[in-house]
Amino acid sequence: MREKVAEILSTLLGREIAPGEECSMESERAWDSMKHIEIILTVEEETGVSFEAEEIPKLTSMARIVARLEDGGRE
Amino acid sequence: MKGMTSHLFAEELKRLELLRQAPDPEAEVVRVAVYRNHAFETVASVLDPFLGFSGLRAECEFGGYDDAFGFQNVFEADLNLMWVDAERYREFDLMEWLGERAAALRARSPAPILLLVAGGAGRRGTWEIPDLWDFAVEALVPPGGGEVYDRGREAVTGTRLSGRACLEVARALGLRLMPAVLRPALKAVVLDLDQTLYEGVLGEDGPEGVRLTAAHAELQRHIRALNEEGFLLCLASRNEEEDVRGLFAGRPDFVLGWDDFAAVRINWNPKAENLAELASELNIGADAMLFVDDNPAEIQNVEISGLGVRTLLARNPADTLRRLRYYPGLLKLRKSSEDAVRAADIRANRERKALVETLAPRDYFARLQIKLAFAVDEEARIARVAELSGKTNQFILGYRRYTETEVRRLMQAPDGCVVTACMSDLLSDSGMIAFVAARAEGERLVCEELVVSCRALGRNLEDVMLSEMMRLAAARLGTRGEALIGYRKGERNGPALGWLRGLTGDPLEAGEGQVSWAVPEKVDLEGLEIEVRQWAKG
Numbered sequence: 001m002r003e004k005v006a007e008i009l010s011t012l013l014g015r016e017i018a019p020g021e022e023c024s025m026e027s028e029r030a031w032d033s034m035k036h037i038e039i040i041l042t043v044e045e046e047t048g049v050s051f052e053a054e055e056i057p058k059l060t061s062m063a064r065i066v067a068r069l070e071d072g073g074r075e
Numbered sequence: 076m077k078g079m080t081s082h083l084f085a086e087e088l089k090r091l092e093l094l095r096q097a098p099d100p101e102a103e104v105v106r107v108a109v110y111r112n113h114a115f116e117t118v119a120s121v122l123d124p125f126l127g128f129s130g131l132r133a134e135c136e137f138g139g140y141d142d143a144f145g146f147q148n149v150f151e152a153d154l155n156l157m158w159v160d161a162e163r164y165r166e167f168d169l170m171e172w173l174g175e176r177a178a179a180l181r182a183r184s185p186a187p188i189l190l191l192v193a194g195g196a197g198r199r200g201t202w203e204i205p206d207l208w209d210f211a212v213e214a215l216v217p218p219g220g221g222e223v224y225d226r227g228r229e230a231v232t233g234t235r236l237s238g239r240a241c242l243e244v245a246r247a248l249g250l251r252l253m254p255a256v257l258r259p260a261l262k263a264v265v266l267d268l269d270q271t272l273y274e275g276v277l278g279e280d281g282p283e284g285v286r287l288t289a290a291h292a293e294l295q296r297h298i299r300a301l302n303e304e305g306f307l308l309c310l311a312s313r314n315e316e317e318d319v320r321g322l323f324a325g326r327p328d329f330v331l332g333w334d335d336f337a338a339v340r341i342n343w344n345p346k347a348e349n350l351a352e353l354a355s356e357l358n359i360g361a362d363a364m365l366f367v368d369d370n371p372a373e374i375q376n377v378e379i380s381g382l383g384v385r386t387l388l389a390r391n392p393a394d395t396l397r398r399l400r401y402y403p404g405l406l407k408l409r410k411s412s413e414d415a416v417r418a419a420d421i422r423a424n425r426e427r428k429a430l431v432e433t434l435a436p437r438d439y440f441a442r443l444q445i446k447l448a449f450a451v452d453e454e455a456r457i458a459r460v461a462e463l464s465g466k467t468n469q470f471i472l473g474y475r476r477y478t479e480t481e482v483r484r485l486m487q488a489p490d491g492c493v494v495t496a497c498m499s500d501l502l503s504d505s506g507m508i509a510f511v512a513a514r515a516e517g518e519r520l521v522c523e524e525l526v527v528s529c530r531a532l533g534r535n536l537e538d539v540m541l542s543e544m545m546r547l548a549a550a551r552l553g554t555r556g557e558a559l560i561g562y563r564k565g566e567r568n569g570p571a572l573g574w575l576r577g578l579t580g581d582p583l584e585a586g587e588g589q590v591s592w593a594v595p596e597k598v599d600l601e602g603l604e605i606e607v608r609q610w611a612k613g
Contacts, residue, residue, distance in 0.1 A: 011094050034116050037231060041117065041238040042090045056231045 001047070002066045008042050009062055017062070024061035036060065043069075083125055083250065084398045087220060088242040096124040102132040105257060108152035110138045110180070113160040113193070114233025117241040118248070125249020129258055129403045140233075144176040146183060154256060155180055155188040160235060161195040169195060173209075174202035181207065185480045187256045191215075191244070193236060205457070205479035208256070208408050215247035216240045246401065254403035259466035261385065261404035262359045263307040263337070264298065265350060267368035268314060268322075271389045272298075272331065277314055282322040287329060290392035295330035297396055302335055304407050305417060307357060310339040311349045311366065337421050346373050347380035354382075357421055358529040360468050360567050365402065367395065409462040416506050420530050423502035436535045440602035443500040447540060448606040451551050452486040456495045459507045463526050468567040470527040470537075472560065472575060475512065477524070482512075487612055490515045492551045494544040498531055505530055511544040515552035520545070520594060522560045525571070537574055543598045547607065558594045563587035 006019040013030045017023050025031045031039070040056050043049070049069055051059065059065050082092040105126070109115050115137065123132045136150040142163055157177060161169055169192075177188055181204055190200070193212035200209045216223050216239070225237035236244070269276045272295060275285035287295075302308050308331075312319065319341050323333040338356050340349035346368070354361040362383035368374055369389040377384055387402065389395040399405060431439055450456060461479040464471075477485075485491040496509040508531035512524040522545060527537060545558060562575055564586050576583055581590040 008091060011091060034120075037117060038090070038094075038120055040231070041241075042094070045090055045238060053227050053231055 001069050002062075004046060005043065005062055005066050005069070008046060009039065012039055012042060021062070024063075026060075031060075039065075080128060083128060083246070084394070084401055086397065088239070088246060090121060090238070090242060093121045093124045093242070093245075096127070098123055098132060099127045099130070102127055102130055105131050105133050105154060105253065106150070106152045107133045107135045107154050107156055108138070108150035108184070108186070109135050109156045109158055110141070110144060110146065111156075111158035112140055112142045112144070112163055113158065113235070115156070115158045117232055117234065117236075117238070118245045121242060121245045122249050125246050126253060128250060129254040131253065131257065133253075144173075144180075146176075146180055149180070149183045152184065152186045154253065155184055155186050157188060157190040159190065159192045159195075161192050162235065170198050170200045170209075171202075174200050174204065177207050178202070178204055181205070181480065185478055185484070187478055189248075189252055189256065193234075205483060206461070208252070210247075210252070212236070212240070212244060216243040250401040250403050251406045252408075255406040255408045258404065259363070259468060260407055261306065261365050261402075262363040262466075263309055263353070263357060263365070264301060264399075264405075265309040265311050265353060265364050265366045265384075266298070267370070267373070267389070268310065268312040268319065270369040271367060271395070273329075277318055277322055282318070282325040285322070285326075287326070288392065290396070292328075292330060294392045294396045294399075297399055299330050299335065301399070301405060306405065306407075307337040307359075307417065307421065308335050309353050309357075309364075310336050310341060311346050311353065311368075312339075312341050313343055313346075314341050316341040345376065347377050347382060347384075350377060350380075350384050351382055354384075356425070358424065358532060360529075362567065363468065365405070367399075409458060409465065416504055417530065420503045420505050423500075424530065426502055427500075431535060437602035439535065443502065444604065445498065445500045445536070445602075446604040446606070447536075447543075447600075448497040448499075448608070449544065449547055450495050450497075450608045450610065451547055452492050452610045452612060453495060453608065454483070454486065454610065456493070456507060456510075457482045457486070460493060460495060460510050460512075463507070463510060463528060464524065467526045467528065468565070469529050469569070470532060470571045470574070471524075471565070471568050472522075472526075472562045472571050473512075473524040474563050474565055474568070475524040477512070485512055485514075488514075489612065490552065492548050494547045494551070496540055496544060498536070498540075509540060509544065511541065511548055513545075513548040513552065513558075515554050516559075518553075518555050520549045520552060520554040520558035521589070522548070522558060525560065527571075532570065538578070539598055539600055539603070541574075541578075542595055543600065543605075545592075545594050546596070546598055549594045551609070554594075556593065557591045559589040560592055561587075561589045 002019040006017050010017045013028055119135045126132055187206040190209040191212050197211045213223055221239045222237050223240045224235045229235045273285045273287050273291050338353050365385045366377055367387045367389050374386045374388050387398055457479050460482045461477050464477040486493050491514045494511045495507050497507045498505045508528040513520055513522045579590045579592050
């Protein structure tokens with residue numbers, strides 16, 4: 001799952017992002033609020049998972065997205 | 076556009092695949108001003124992959140969210156987009172009010188307007204505002220495959236539209252609507268027969284043996300509808316013509332009939348050769364034709380022929396139908412009465428061609444009883460002038476690509492005028508086939524655009540018709556003596572430039588410029604029946 005999310009983030013943020021890398025809204029200049037929506041829509045589409053509206057603002061790093069996808073939100 | 080395009084026409088669109096597509100640095104930039112009351116960003120982010128298919132890319136300027144559509148800041152743009160969620164309003168006559176708001180935008184911007192309304196119960200506007208087209212968002216999203224709305228997500232995305240709906244709207248805008256507004260439409264669809272319009276091989280299965288599946292029938296219905304919209308249909312098939320005539324005569328279940336095809340090439344020659352002949356017979360550019368064939372080798376041979384014909388590989392009827400539904404250039408937003416007469420006119424052209432080769436011009440004019448009707452600043456011609464300006468590629472000098480609003484302004488300006496010409500003869504009524512757009516600069520006439528429909532070419536009429544149009548423009552604007560004729564070299568306007576070289580003796584070496592020409596005081600119109608109508612400035 002981490003590989004899939006890294007692939008999505010690489011495409012959307014325009015740079016190669018390794019699965020083990022730290023990558024978050026704070027560290028990525030390209031990850032603004034509009035890009036965040038696009039990342040969420042793409043992750044949902046690619047994984048078949050639908051996030052609740054209230055959890056979307058919290059999914060602001062690769063680690064948090066992967067954790068949510070793998071075990072429901074525990075990092 | 077080169078490379079893989081399957082993801083653009085896929086039954087189910089994937090945002091990641093679209094975003095993977097590298098932007099085309101050569102694409103022409105379209106400035107889109109977005110006026111909205113809900114978020115458009117999730118559509119805009121995937122617009123360029125679709126626009127890239129037509130060699131375009133968008134640069135969007137976003138207005139703030141504004142339910143009042145007050146247009147406090149109007150951006151300079153090539154296209155205006157009004158992006159409306161109807162659910163944000165109380166019950167009242169929304170479409171009428173939106174028409175008023177669109178008229179307010181029209182007063183401040185000459186660029187075309189696309190008005191896309193979500194949640195408007197499919198209602199369409201009944202107003203008549205030039206260069207404005209409205210669509211219900213729900214109609215742009217194909218049925219099946221998920222919900223159009225995702226209300227739970229609105230607080231995050233700023234729009235009620237689901238992720239899927241945003242992708243489908245981007246596809247509709249990028250492949251169909253924006254190219255229809257900004258680019259000339261295609262003119263003809265050239266079809267293969269075996270395994271394309273039906274299942275089976277005519278030469279092996281016989282007329283009774285080939286199968287019209289439900290999907291093929293639906294495909295034929297769509298092609299028939301394209302014909303009714305004004306697109307010419309042609310056949311290019313490796314078969315015997317007699318067999319093909321027998322097929323259409325013997326299969327009443329076929330939706331398409333032999334008479335639906337304006338021209339056919341049924342033989343064993345290379346298809347590229349047949350396509351070049353069809354373009355010549357129809358008097359259209361090869362790049363205005365879409366060739367549909369199930370054989371990848373035929374498609375490849377046509378692609379490498381250098382003709383510029385667009386191609387569509389018919390993999391299966393459902394896929395072919397979807398591609399035809401989205402293919403750029405197959406949506407006509409500007410319709411005119413000329414669309415209805417085009418096919419008959421093309422048939423008549425074959426007879427005219429035979430006569431023009433054997434008779435002197437005056438005898439030819441008289442024999443065919445050619446009538447030219449000129450009109451100066453006639454408002455009823457505005458839509459057709461914009462249409463002709465938008466789609467003509469061969470006999471066009473300035474490439475101005477006027478919108479209806481620009482044509483109207485030119486007609487109304489004290490120093491501007493538009494002269495149009497309609498042609499009819501014994502064989503057919505060709506409708507409006509040419510216009511000259513001119514301005515007065517002091518005492519001198521400046522022709523900023525001159526366009527002749529390809530259907531009117533080859534009748535020895537260009538010289539007299541255009542000279543008379545220039546004379547009428549000069550008389551209208553009160554100019555005297557030398558006129559300046561503007562031109563711009565394009566990829567396909569060689570015929571117009573050749574005519575201008577012959578007329579003025581100027582080699583036209585610059586990429587664009589103006590050449591001087593003495594407007595005649597009288598034009599020899601012998602043999603022609605002439606009518607001239609002047610209209611007051613509106």
